[in-house]
Amino acid sequence: MIDWNMEYDAVIVGAGPAGSHTARFAAEGGAKVVIIEKRQEVGSPVRCAEGAARRSLQEAEVIIDPKWISGEMDGAMIIAPNGNYLEVDEAKAGAEVGYVIERDLFDQALAKTAVQRGAELVLKCSATALIKDDTGKVCGVKVNHMGEEKEIRAKLVIGADGHESLIGRWAGLLPKLEKNDIISGLQYRMTNLDINHKFVQFYLTKEFAPGGYIWIFPKDETTANVGIGIVISEIKHKGHLKELLDGWIAANPKIAQGEIIDIIAGGIPVGHPVDATVMDGLMLVGDAGRQTDPITGGGIGNGCKAGRECGLTIAAAVKANDFSAKFLQMYETAWRDLLEERLYRNWMAKEACLGLDDDVFNKIITTMDEVGITEVNVFNLLVVIKDKHPELVEKFQDLI
Amino acid sequence: MIEVDPRICLHCAQCVGTCPYMALELNDMHIEVNDNCKKCLWCVVSCPVGALTMVEG
Numbered sequence: 001m002i003d004w005n006m007e008y009d010a011v012i013v014g015a016g017p018a019g020s021h022t023a024r025f026a027a028e029g030g031a032k033v034v035i036i037e038k039r040q041e042v043g044s045p046v047r048c049a050e051g052a053a054r055r056s057l058q059e060a061e062v063i064i065d066p067k068w069i070s071g072e073m074d075g076a077m078i079i080a081p082n083g084n085y086l087e088v089d090e091a092k093a094g095a096e097v098g099y100v101i102e103r104d105l106f107d108q109a110l111a112k113t114a115v116q117r118g119a120e121l122v123l124k125c126s127a128t129a130l131i132k133d134d135t136g137k138v139c140g141v142k143v144n145h146m147g148e149e150k151e152i153r154a155k156l157v158i159g160a161d162g163h164e165s166l167i168g169r170w171a172g173l174l175p176k177l178e179k180n181d182i183i184s185g186l187q188y189r190m191t192n193l194d195i196n197h198k199f200v201q202f203y204l205t206k207e208f209a210p211g212g213y214i215w216i217f218p219k220d221e222t223t224a225n226v227g228i229g230i231v232i233s234e235i236k237h238k239g240h241l242k243e244l245l246d247g248w249i250a251a252n253p254k255i256a257q258g259e260i261i262d263i264i265a266g267g268i269p270v271g272h273p274v275d276a277t278v279m280d281g282l283m284l285v286g287d288a289g290r291q292t293d294p295i296t297g298g299g300i301g302n303g304c305k306a307g308r309e310c311g312l313t314i315a316a317a318v319k320a321n322d323f324s325a326k327f328l329q330m331y332e333t334a335w336r337d338l339l340e341e342r343l344y345r346n347w348m349a350k351e352a353c354l355g356l357d358d359d360v361f362n363k364i365i366t367t368m369d370e371v372g373i374t375e376v377n378v379f380n381l382l383v384v385i386k387d388k389h390p391e392l393v394e395k396f397q398d399l400i
Numbered sequence: 401m402i403e404v405d406p407r408i409c410l411h412c413a414q415c416v417g418t419c420p421y422m423a424l425e426l427n428d429m430h431i432e433v434n435d436n437c438k439k440c441l442w443c444v445v446s447c448p449v450g451a452l453t454m455v456e457g
């Protein structure tokens with residue numbers, strides 16, 4: 001139970017995967033941490049397509065539990081506008097392939113592990129402002145807990161508050177996002193579908209998903225998450241995103257025959273990595289640290305990887321009794337070593353892909369399928385295309 | 401000012417993160433608008449389900 005009078009080593013704002021995983025590693029290292037979550041139940045309502053790469057989760061040392069695995073995939077299919085597709089198995093994927101998870105159970109499992117390792121968790125507790133001392137250094141957060149205004153004092157404040165990311169914006173660490181750097185997503189859980197339930201499917205189509213893609217992530221033989229995510233610069237009028245998804249479904253009889261049993265939505269930051277995710281007494285992690293992959297929009301694996309580093313840094317800072325930006329560089333360096341190069345490259349690739357026509361996507365997918373490559377990632381894709389269709393990659397010159 | 405249609409809103413917080421001026425907050429399953437709003441309409445257009453409207457005043 002939280003002790004409102006005590007000074008914590010760290011208060012972690014947000015019990016998503018990034019926040020809970022941070023808390024676990026901090027607590028394991030002996031730090032006294034409290035997670036605050038504004039919702040009444042961790043992980044619910046879900047705002048996710050629920051695809052997660054097994055490899056990323058393993059690398060982040062997430063404890064794999066069959067309870068939150070909804071399906072193990074044979075691979076991914078990337079489908080061109082003309083219907084040709086590229087099949088990618090897990091070894092080749094490198095993206096969000098492997099598991100389709102039950103995201104609410106996943107988030108709850110991570111939070112539970114953190115608590116079992118010694119973290120405290122407070123629900124219905126929303127951070128409303130940063131508290132600063134006389135010197136201007138962050139020393140806690142103001143919160144609203146079940147209607148009451150309170151304060152939590154801590155040596156470190158961790159912004160793990162997702163796309164909302166108020167902590168990072170209050171701290172002045174997050175520059176304004178461009179319209180190309182925000183994805184708006186809408187998804188239906190549908191059943192009675194006629195689908196290949198062993199593959200996650202990504203549809204490229206300028207007509208229905210300009211500046212993004214439509215996905216089908218299977219939950220069982222006839223049930224799947226069917227969703228759309230596109231950059232908001234491509235959303236032209238109120239309600240447009242929903243019109244696009246509904247339009248695509250109507251044009252696909254095997255999907256249109258199904259029934260919608262749940263609707264979810266959400267935003268994803270897909271900007272390039274920010275200059276700093278730490279300052280004296282504060283760190284940002286997960287979507288709040290803009291660590292989400294700009295091509296796939298996936299942030300679970302990256303959030304867990306960065307969360308592990310963030311938690312280890314909290315524990316080290318406590319041992320050294322040093323909470324300065326200088327000490328917290330340990331986290332900054334560690335997560336950048338793991339993620340930054342790929343984030344940056346995929347951000348540039350996302351920029352270059354915006355506005356590509358359907359016939360270009362058709363050619364890319366056909367070429368890839370013919371050539372066959374060992375690991376599908378943006379770099380390998382571009383190398384192959386440069387070889388076969390040099391005219392297509394002029395926009396991407398800087399990346400190769 | 402911005403108005404939310406509670407019959408449509410999915411409480412997804414997309415608009416909260418997207419608003420460039422921190423004018424929106426999601427509190428206990430409803431969106432609140434504060435004085436920071438600059439009427440840029442990013443939230444109105446980007447809401448996945450069209451739950452937001454700019455009304456006079």
Ligand SMILES: Cc1cc2nc3c(=O)[nH]c(=O)nc-3n(C[C@H](O)[C@H](O)[C@H](O)COP(=O)(O)OP(=O)(O)OC[C@H]3O[C@@H](n4cnc5c(N)ncnc54)[C@H](O)[C@@H]3O)c2cc1C
Binds near residue numbers: 015037227266268285
């Ligand atoms: C439609 C959609 C589909 C997606 N599909 C995938 C996918 O298939 N695979 C994938 O890897 N990623 C996917 N993502 C992205 C993924 O959901 C995020 O990257 C991931 O949730 C980030 O985790 P996080 O812990 O950083 O933040 P979140 O999971 O967003 O957690 C943040 C938490 O902080 C809480 N919070 C916010 N503000 C406050 C406050 N002031 N006080 C207290 N608590 C607060 C929130 O309630 C929330 O629980 C998808 C996103 C969307 C929107």
Ligand code: SF4
Binds near residue numbers: 410
């Ligand atoms: S983006 Fe739309 S649906 Fe989501 S919280 Fe805002 S108003 Fe509600």
Ligand code: SF4
Binds near residue numbers: 419
């Ligand atoms: S109109 Fe612009 S400033 Fe006002 S709430 Fe919407 S996004 Fe924010």
